[in-house]
Amino acid sequence: MFLPRIVKRMSPLLGSRMSLNACRFASTDLVRTEVDDKTGIAVVTMNRKPVNSLNLELLRELSSALDAVEKNKSRGMILASSLDTVFSAGLDITEMYKPDQARLKDFWTTLQEVWLKLFGSGFPTAAAINGHAPAGGCLLAMSCEYRVMRPNLTIGLNETQLGIVAPSWFMSTMENILPRREVELALTLGKMFSTEKAHEIGLVDEIVDTKEEALAKCTEFIQLFARVPREARALTKQSFRREALQKLDRDQDLQMFIYLVNQPQVQKGLGLYFESLKKK
Numbered sequence: 016m017f018l019p020r021i022v023k024r025m026s027p028l029l030g031s032r033m034s035l036n037a038c039r040f041a042s043t044d045l046v047r048t049e050v051d052d053k054t055g056i057a058v059v060t061m062n063r064k065p066v067n068s069l070n071l072e073l074l075r076e077l078s079s080a081l082d083a084v085e086k087n088k089s090r091g092m093i094l095a096s097s098l099d100t101v102f103s104a105g106l107d108i109t110e111m112y113k114p115d116q117a118r119l120k121d122f123w124t125t126l127q128e129v130w131l132k133l134f135g136s137g138f139p140t141a142a143a144i145n146g147h148a149p150a151g152g153c154l155l156a157m158s159c160e161y162r163v164m165r166p167n168l169t170i171g172l173n174e175t176q177l178g179i180v181a182p183s184w185f186m187s188t189m190e191n192i193l194p195r196r197e198v199e200l201a202l203t204l205g206k207m208f209s210t211e212k213a214h215e216i217g218l219v220d221e222i223v224d225t226k227e228e229a230l231a232k233c234t235e236f237i238q239l240f241a242r243v244p245r246e247a248r249a250l251t252k253q254s255f256r257r258e259a260l261q262k263l264d265r266d267q268d269l270q271m272f273i274y275l276v277n278q279p280q281v282q283k284g285l286g287l288y289f290e291s292l293k294k295k
């Protein structure tokens with residue numbers, strides 16, 4: 016089990032609001048967690064080059080970071096990326112292409128865990144989307160309560176474009192934000208929205224020019240709840256999200272995933288897609 020290292024020092028994020036305050040760090044190579052001592056808000060930053068693709072190790076560390084945020088009783092959490100142009104490229108295709116079956120099972124179980132913890136968290140959450148957010152990257156952002164994005168990027172659930180099917184809990188997560196018809200269209204098309212279009216339809220709440228501004232806007236959002244009793248807020252949020260959370264039958268979902276990924280035509284599609292990414 017991964018244990019985050021916790022030290023206390025000044026934030027290196029010079030120029031951002033966070034830099035003014037001493038921060039507590041709970042960091043690993045793949046996920047950095049910084050808690051601002053003044054606001055009590057944790058910034059969880061994904062840091063897996065080149066594109067924050069979600070492999071088993073990154074998912075495990077995200078899961079531990081979410082536990083740490085919960086345990087520390089942080090005022091809220093902002094999810095961000097250390098990369099300049101990518102928030103997260105979604106699931107790491109190498110986990111699903113010609114997979115090791117035991118690892119594949121662990122991989123999916125950990126993804127379920129991360130979603131249950133993030134979407135079902137009692138603490139306020141916001142995503143500072145400072146880069147592209149396809150598929151699983153979009154899922155992480157949508158699991159938060161507020162999204163702030165930089166211009167000229169893309170976000171969406173593009174699974175059908177890869178010849179795969181987004182699980183129903185990916186769909187429920189989008190349905191928590193957008194009208195059902197919009198979700199059906201977006202998913203059947205495998206649509207990637209520009210930042211601007213995502214903002215127009217409400218998938219993204221605000222557009223800002225820099226990562227620092229995105230962090231500041233996310234902080235403002237979380238601070239809206241400063242005077243709302245924590246427990247009442249948490250139970251209200253969880254009550255809104257309960258139906259989606261309870262719909263996930265983890266075992267059945269795992270069996271379905273394993274079955275689908277191992278289908279020869281899915282393997283072929285993933286292989287071709289991975290090659291096309293490499294040729295780019």
Ligand SMILES: CCCC/C=C/CC(=O)SCCNC(=O)CCNC(=O)[C@H](O)C(C)(C)COP(=O)(O)OP(=O)(O)OC[C@H]1O[C@@H](n2cnc3c(N)ncnc32)[C@H](O)[C@@H]1OP(=O)(O)O
Nearest residue numbers: 065066068104105106107108147149150151179275292293
């Ligand atoms: C069966 C049920 C499963 C259901 C659920 C699936 C959900 C998913 O999340 S599936 C994954 C879907 N993800 C994508 O389609 C995103 C693919 N990537 C991109 O569109 C782009 O990489 C980007 C827009 C995120 C970034 O573009 P950029 O130009 O900056 O970088 P690239 O040159 O494209 O990539 C750099 C490097 O990274 C590799 N890579 C990119 N995405 C992935 C990925 N998802 N998994 C593994 N590896 C990835 C890419 O091949 C490049 O590698 P090389 O440097 O070795 O060529």
